[in-house]
Amino acid sequence: MDEDAKQRLLIAAGTGLALGLLLRLVPLPTLSSLALAAGTVVVLGALLLEILRSIARRDFALDIVAALAMGGALALGEWLAGAVVALMFAGGQVLEARASARAKREMTALLARQPRTALRQHDGALEEVPIEAIRPGDRLLIRKGEVLPVDGALEGPALLDEAALTGEPLPVPHPAGDAARSGATNAGESLVLLATRPAAESTYAAIVRMVEGAAAAKPPMARLAERWSVAFLLATLALAGGAWLLAGDPARALAVLVVATPCPLLLAVPVALVAGMNRAARAGVLVKSGAALERLAAVSILVLDKTGTLTEGRPRLVSLRPAPGVTEAELLRLSAALDQASGHVLAEALVTAAREAGLALPMPEAVEEAAGAGLAGVVEGQAVAVGARSFVAGHAALPEAAPHEPGTAAVTVAIAGRYAGTLLFQDRLRPEAPGVIAAARRAGIARVILLSGDAEGPAQAVGRQVGADAVFADHDPARKLAVIEAERRGGRVLMVGDGVNDAPALAMADVGIAMAARGAAASGEAADAVVLVDRLDRVATALFAARRAQAIARQSVAVGIGLSVIGMLAAAAGTLTPVQGALIQEAIDVAVVLNALRALSPGREETA
The missing domain is CATH 3.40.50.1000 (HAD superfamily/HAD-like)
Structure with a gap:
């Protein structure tokens, strides 16, 4: 039964009860009874269908008690008691449905990121083809910002953002001929990829399959109420049957069933869980x-x-190591000025650091960039090169490399044909x-x-x-x-x-x-x-929030069932009528719900 169907049942039960009470005041007792019975019958019919499905799945839940209470009320003409039980049951179903409405997990976002087409070079021209049509040996053009659709070999140097595959925050330079995995993003200029595998056998497709397989392997979570359902059901039926046999009055059995209708179990758990979810949602x-x-x-x-x-997932400049005769400010200013012309993540971090230091950055001229290696240009009339040590070595003589801390990325700088210093970047804790x-x-x-x-x-x-x-x-x-x-x-x-x-x-x-x-x-x-x-x-x-909600749910269930057991014993002794039992059960439900709503607030252990 979906959430919309459960909401319709709640409306039917509420309408039947409200109309029945109104017609009693008129008074039109016959029409009142019909209205109360109609609301009960609608809920009972839907419940019986669910019970049959449960039996087919060998899942015997506490809903059987609610069905017996409603059926018994109709059989004995206890119209008001039946309508109250129907309303309580329908309300509990809606609350439970809302607690699990977000349980469906679709892989739409993952599949949306996976490329659907690719540009393939064929007979000297480019054609857009579905990735399913890509075969090993095909030459594919991957533009800047596009995701590699298949595994392949790079025909030239490339800069790839592999964070989605490895978690590494810094784009990784790859030389020509290097293997590249699908799912990586081209962070540099357009590149040509020689496909080595079809799309179905590529890295990214394998990750999609692993996600689907792992999600399917996760065991379902049973409701907290169902753990106690069989014992509670047997105890209820035994007590109701014993009261009927000893007193010879079926109304006593009905009163026991009405009081036993397990709304503390049906309501406390979803309300506490929804409250816990809201508590977490307020925290983002x-x-x-x-x-x-x-x-x-x-x-x-x-x-x-x-x-x-x-x-943090973002590299930051953590250290400046200027060469003798070069100030930190000059090293930072000139290297950041040149890096304004680059979209590399380290260049962006360098420019940000310079601006945070209050440095005015002149515009670079005659800039040439080697993807993933570095860039060279002219700043204020001086030749400046910034990038990997191997790249800057082509613009200046470099001293022996100094060791640096693990987890840092080193960027070398040359100014006016001389080594000017090293910049260290780190993804900070x-x-x-x-x-x-x-x-x-x-x-x-x-x-x-x-x-x-x-x-x-x-x-x-x-x-x-x-x-x-x-x-x-x-x-x-x-x-x-x-x-x-x-x-x-x-x-x-x-x-x-x-x-x-x-x-x-x-x-x-x-x-x-x-x-x-x-x-x-x-x-x-x-x-x-x-x-x-x-x-x-x-x-x-x-x-x-989760632990508090779980603890409050357990507490609410224990208190609610304890009060229900006391009420059941009173009903079995003949001190409660079915209608009184239904009203007492309703009071227990209100107390249980109010207690469950405490999960909306933080507990003492959280603020300790």
């Missing part, structure tokens, strides 16, 4: 379903990607990252793992800074899946990442959270929750 975390929030509350192992997750790990441990995380496609040195350095229990570096998507699978043997796993390379691991983990403010759309589609703001600390907020 979109949790896609109530089931995902339940799983999030149970995780004990946190796996974090490095680039773009623990780090998010300032909130260590605090997030500490908060996650307070929220119940017992083990923290850093899982990265980056090199061993930078990954280990970040792992030490945040206090990770283990670091796995240089892992591609397939190896990341293996780590997630191994960790799941020790507990439920939460994976946090931001790129297409993280998407399979996000889908395989018990819960996946995507940093989607600047991350790849594929990771957001594969994940159970998405952080919509560029703040890692919101992951800890979501953890606290």
Whole structure:
């Protein structure tokens, strides 16, 4: 039954009850009874169909109690009691539907990023063909900003943004003849790619298949209510039957069934979960379903990607090493002036640093750029070259390379034909990252793992800074899946990442959270929750919200069922009529819902 159908049932039950009560006031008792019965029959009919489907799936849920209560009320002419039970049941169904409405995960964003066509060179001309038509040996023109549609070999040097595949934030220069993987973005000028594999066998297509397979392998989350359903059902039927046999009055059995209608189970869980989802949403975390929030509350192992997750995902200038006779200001000003002519990510970081330092940047002249290597030109009448050491060596004699910290990228600068210095760039750790790990441990995380496609040195350095229990570096998507699978043997796993390379691991983990403010759309589609703001600390907020919602749901269920049991015993003893039982049950429901709504606010452990 979809959400629209459940809403129609709620409208039918509410209309029948309201109309029946109004006709009683007129008074038109016969029409009132018909109105009350009509609303009950509509809900009961839909419920019986769902029960039959459940039986076919061998899934015996608590809905049977509600059906018996409504059916018994109609059989005994307890029209008002039946209508109240119908309204409570329909309302619980709508709330539950809203809690899981976002559970569907489509791969539309991932598939949208995958190229549909490519420009193929044929008989001296370019033709646009579907990627399915590409065969090994085809020569493809890839323009700037386009995604490589298939795996291939580069006919010339190229600059590729491989962040979606490896998580590496810096574009990577590739020489002619180098292998290039589909899914990478051309960050330089137009290039020619010689296809080596058809699209269906390429890297990006494999990632799509891994995401789909990992998502399909995830076991479904049962409702919290269903864990107690069989025992509660048997106890209810035994008590109702015993009351009927001992008193000889079927109304007592009906009263027991009405009070036992498990709305604390049907209402408390979805309300608490929806409240927890709203609490997370206010912090900028979109949790896609109530089931995902339940799983999030149970995780004990946190796996974090490095680039773009623990780090900012943007390189910054961290150090200036001018040569003797060159000032830091002059090194920064002239190199940044030249880099205004480049769209390279490091050039943008250099220009930003110079402007933040308040330096006026003159315009460069006669600029020539070698994709992924560097650029040379004239600034204020002086020849300036900026880029990789091998590139700048063609413009000036260079001293022996000095060592630099792991995880930094070195850019060499020459001015007026002489070595002028070195610039060091680094993708910095998010300032909130260590605090997030500490908060996650307070929220119940017992083990923290850093899982990265980056090199061993930078990954280990970040792992030490945040206090990770283990670091796995240089892992591609397939190896990341293996780590997630191994960790799941020790507990439920939460994976946090931001790129297409993280998407399979996000889908395989018990819960996946995507940093989607600047991350790849594929990771957001594969994940159970998405952080919509560029703040890692919101992951800890979501953890606290999930655990609080789960605890309140359990508390609400326990209190609600406890009160229902007391009411059932009173009904079995003959001290409650069916209508009184329905009203008492309604009061219990209100108390349960009000308690469940406490999940909207943060708990004491979160503010500690």
